[in-house]
Amino acid sequence: MIRSLLHVGMTVPDLEAGRSFYQLFGLESHASGSDLVFRCANREQDQIRLMEGPKKRLSYISLGTDDVGMLTLKTRLERAGVRITETPFRADSGGIWFQDPHGDWVNVQVEQVISSTMPAPPEVNSPGQYRRIGTRACSVESMQKRARPRRLGHLIKFTPDVDRSVAFYTEVLGMKVSDRAHDILAFLRGSSGGDHHILAFAKSTHTGLHHLSFEVGDIDEIEIGAQTLIRAGYEDVFGLGRHVGGSNYFHYIRDPWNSLVEYFWDIDIIPEDDSAWIPLNVSPEELTAVWAAKPAAPGFELNFELPD
Template identity: 75%
Template sequence: MIRSLLQVGITVPQLEVGRAFYELFGLEVRVSGKDLVFRCPGRAQDQIRLMEGPKKKLSFMSFGTNQIGMQSLLGRLKSAGVVVLDKSPFHIPVEGIWFQDPHGDWLNVQVAEPETNTTKSGPEINSHGRYRRIGERACGVEALKKRAMPLRLGHAIKFTPDVDRSVAFYTEVLGLKVSDRAHDILAFLRGSAGGDHHIVAFAKSSHTGLHHISFEVSDLDQIEIGAQTLLRAGYKDGFGLGRHVGGSNYFHYIRDPWNSLVEYFWDIDVIPEDDSAWVPLNVGPEEITAVWAATPPPPEFVANFEERD
């Protein structure tokens, strides 16, 4: 059923404040009706839709599946008594079906494959015994002028008042699979056909909200070039540089103008559809957060800054 994360919709009080942040983050923007839509350079896929409204809120997440998956999903939603709309409740040109999860958050599912990114990849990496960059610099002086180039939206982490209830709905009804978890505090879910270690995750909070969205970049340099660009412009640091245990990806989080986090990531674990060799972790949240990090996670790393409805 659900195989990929396509885009997220976020309501914000000032679109232009969002435009400035996400353009500096490395995304390309276009106007769509009253909204701003952002894409990764070199990739024909909408990734963020910013909609103007009274307060910051994660308004929807959009997922991709195939024809067979859509038929199966419709059957499961019906069995679960979920009301399904064939038009967006936000009056936006996003195709597919729309419904709410158990905590009232809107989800969209389309028959769509993720687009590939045509951006030229970065230099090869010389690891011990695997020297692949021969006769070529990784960092010439032109590297000083580099900007971060996000390649794709990888995942979104949502706050939920009930991790177990969210996991039950997203696995039993939507077909996602648990990759790792930290008891009833945190759970990472991947698509039904495998792929990235997580495309969505749930973190325990008093109410729903957006913890972070995360974009893949081509290497470690790109993570820090992006993070340092935003920090120099005055945006707030979130957490990083570091490397996670859940997903194994290198990370650096920066606060968006409304105090959610946006992450650059690189080198995430990939799990095949035949996952018989994958053993999910179930450990404490402090164990699953980071192998190492430049600084310990600040206490507000797990704070939910989204207002209650």
């Protein structure tokens, strides 16, 4: 049923701090009523809605399905005793609204992820697979390159009960487990396959946001983006490195409210027919990194959101 991640809504005490950070990160912003909405360049789809409030909070996630999926979802929500309500927020992006087992808001819309119209990045030359022939990957102008995130790929939410969250998002919302670290960490993909994970859950004492993750064009853009934020004074938390869960290259930077944003590139794609995919169930350390330039900074795994 759930096929995609569309956007997230966050409450923050300072919209301008958000505008400065996410613009430098590479997103474009526009005002929407009293909120601030961020999109990727060359792509007509909201990715982050910032709403002003007393403290930073991941307020909701917005997920996509199709017409048949919406009908099935409504039936399953009813059977599970989950109430469908009006939007609890000022802006209504449409679709249905409900709360997950820990009280976090979920919006589901009949909508697909819109493709980026950004030019494709240069082909990669690997041993035996030389795809870029007679064309430079880099030029003097490459030094002016900026990170241009293509799409919001996934987020990791904290939960006090990973098993309970996984049960709800798989059994009621139709998502699938790609890999997990017992009851500490679980990566979920959409029902029709695609990215290794569009939503993941990490154990904490309460709910909150661990990180938002945006896909960029290549490994250069991961570091160009990360180094731009670090030079501006934002905290370098973890990277450059390559994950085991999802196989993506990563670099995490702390946002103005102590959550993280990640640039990623080259994530595993799982087909709808997933008969050949065998999920891992290993330690969190084994899922985290094949290698990294340096260990994660202290607090990488912590939940800095205050409980309600």
